[in-house]
Amino acid sequence: MKLRRLVQLTLQNLRTSRVRTLLAMVGIVVGTALLMFFLGLGQGLRERVLNRIFPVNQLELEPRSVQLFGTQQVVGQAPLDDSRIKQLAQLPGVVRAFGKRKSAFPARLWGGRELLGYNLFTEAFFDGMPVEILRGELEAFEKGDGTSAAAKRPLRCDVDLDCPVGAACQDAICQRVVWSQHWRESPVLALPCGKNDDCQSGTCADGHCQSAQAPPLVRCLLEKSAGNGRDLEFDAERGLTARACDAAGGWCKTAVPCPERMYCAADHPDTTLGYCEEPLPAVINPLLLEVFNTDMARSLGAVPVGSLAVLYGVRFHVAFGDSFFTQDAARPMQQYKQAQVVGFSRKAPELGVALPLPVVQHWNHRLRGDDPRGPYDAVLLETADNEAVPQVFTAAESLGFSLSRKSQAARTAGAVIFFTALGLVLLALVVLAVAGVQIAQTFAMLVHERRREIAVLRAIGATGSDVAVLILGEAALLGLLGGIAGVTLAWLGALGVDAAAQHWLAKVPFLPEGFFVFPTWSAPLAMAVSLVCCVLGAAVPARRASRLDPARVLAEA
C-alpha cells in the first residue's frame, strides 16, 4: 500500500471516530506524561539535589573497626598512611584518594555576635580535609546558591557587614565574593612551632613554620592582649603592622594596619605581638544550620537563620589548646585565631568545622605530639562516575575498609531516590499498560464497527496484511500524537512544579533552580513507549481485522 494513501486512510478513520479515539488516548497521554515527568524528576533529584548535597561519585571510607571492651578499635591492619591511600587511589574506577584527619587537641570556638547579637561558645572539633576534594563541591554549592549578592549599583562600604549577603567590602565598594576561592591549602598564616617541631613544608624559624615559597609574614601589634578572649572584637583586631625597633628584639607600631582581609593574630593569648594573617578558611556542614534552627534557636531565644547564604564570610574565633572539657595546653602554647566560613559541605563534620588538612595536622603535632605524617582517620575517594561506586566499594571492602556513616547516608539517600524514581516510573508503565488495554478495547470496537468498510477494502484489492497495516498505522499515529501530548504535558507540569516550588518553598535550604532534568533520550523514549503501547494494544484487533472474511461481512445486510 502506498504510504500517502495509508496516511490518508488513517486520517480519515481517525476523523470519523474522533471522540472515541480521543478518549482512548487519555490513558496514553497521562501514562506518557507520568513516565516523562518521573524520569525528569528522578534525574533532577539526583543531579540537582542529591549530587549537590552528597556528591555521589565520592565516598568516605574508614578502616573497619570492631567493638572491643565497649570501644571501637581498629585491629590487625596497617595504619592508614599515604601508601595505603595510594593503594586505594589505584583501584579501578577511582580518580583520586585523599586522607582526612580529625583534630586530637583541645580547642574551643566562639562567635556569632554579628548574626545573633551575642556570642555562642562551644568546644571545637575539626576535620582536616584535603582542600582539593572539597573545592568542586564548594564551587557548585556557591554557584547553585543563586543569591544575586552584588547589587547592580555599587554600594559604598567600610566593612563587610555594610554589604549585602554574599558580598564583601573591597576597595570601599561591596563586591561579589567567590568564597570557595578562599578554601586554600596555605592561606597567609603563621603556624607557631618550637625548635623540635616538624614543619611539614619548610622549617621552624622565628617561632613559626616558614616555607621557602611563601612570602615572609608581616609582624603586627594589637592594642591589648586577648586574655580569656571573651572581649575580642573583630574590628579592633585589624592591628597595626610593626617594625623591629631595637636590637633586643622589640617591636614598634607603624601607622599602617594589616592588609585588607587580614587581622593581627597574636602569638599567644598573653601578648600583643603577632603576625598579619588571613582568617582560617572554614567549611561547615549545612546540617549545622538546620540543627541550630530547629533545636537550638528556640532554647537560646535566637532568631532562626534564614539561609546558608547569610553565613558566608561570617567570622568566629578559635582557641587552639584551650578547652572547656579537658586539660588546657600551657598558656604560651595556646593561640587564638580567627576563622571564616567560606563554604558548606556535607563532608564537613556535622558538629564541627572542616579546616585545611595541614592546619589540623600541625596542631595535632604541636599540642599532642602526633606525627604530622602519621596515619589518617578516614579516606575520601573520588570515583570516575556514580556507577563506579559500588564496584570501588567492594574492592575497598576487601582491603579492610568500610563506609563512613556519612557515605552510608549518601548511598542510602541515593538508593532511596533511585528506587522511588524507579517505582514511579514503573507506576507510569503500569498506567501505560492499562492504557494499552484501553486502546485494545477501543480498536476492537472500531474494527467491529468498520468491518463493512474493511470488507469493501478487501473486495477492492486490499490484502489481509494491508488491513492490519492500516489499523496498526492508525494506532501508531495515535501513539505518536499521545506521546507528543504526554511529553508536552510533563514538561508543562515540570515548569509548574518548579514555579510553585520557587514560590512556596523559597526558604528551604538546598532548593535547586529546578527539580527536573530531562535527559535528551527521555522524550524520544517516552514517545517510543507510547507508540509501542498503542501498537501492541492494537495488535490483536488488527489481527482480527486482517482475518475478517469479506464475503461473510458483505452478506450481512
Added chain:
Amino acid sequence: MTVAAAVEARGLRRQFPLDGGGTVTALDDVDLHIAPGEIVAVVGRSGAGKSTLLNLIGAIDRGYEGELTVFGQELRRLSERELARFRNRQIGFVFQSFNLLPGLTVGDNVMLPASFGADMPDVLVRRRAHHLLDEVGLGDRFNQPPLQLSGGERQRVAIARALLLEPPLLVCDEPTGSLDTATADQILQLFREIREKRGTTLVMVTHDPAVARSADRLVRLERGRIVGTTLEAP
C-alpha cells in the same frame, strides 16, 4: 491473451459449516459459462445462493469444490496475496448498499482501488478518476463527501470506483436494489454503455424482473442449483 470464457464453472459446489454442526449447501453442481462481454442476470428466491455464486466469481470466497476459472485463472490455486491482486485488477464490485467510505470524498473513493497493489502514478489515477466521474455524470462532485449524494448518484460513484483499474469483469449484487425504477434504468443504461465501450463482462444479481429482462442472458438459481434460463420459475 484471449480466453474463450470470462467465467467457466463446472460442478461448482459451496458448502458452509453450520454453527450447530453439519453443513449447508449454498451452491450445488453448478455448471456455468459466461462469455466475455456478456451481461448475465442471476435471479432466484432469497437464499437461493445468488450472492454465494457472485462471491465465488468475484474471488472474495474460494472455499468451493469443483472447478471455477475466471479469465482462465483457477481461483483456488491463487495465494491470498495473488487473489487480492486478482480482485484488484480483474474484478470490479458494485453492491446494493453502495459501500462508499463516508470519510473520504467522492474522488478519493473512486481512487481507492489504486491504493492497493496498483503501481499507477498518482496524476494518472486522478485524471482517470475525473474522467470516470464525468462519464457517470458526476464530474462536478469530485470533492464532495458521498453522504451529500442521492442513492443513484452514490451507485454511480461506486460504479466509477469499480471501473478505475479497468477490470474486464464487473460483479454487481443487486445494484439497483435500493433505487427507484427511473434511477435503476439510468444505471442499466450506464452498464450497457460500459459494455459497449470496454467490452466489460457483467454479472449481476437482481430481484427486479425489468432489470433481469435487460440482460443478455438469465440464470435462475433455486436451492443452490441452476434450474433454468427464464424469468418465471419452471
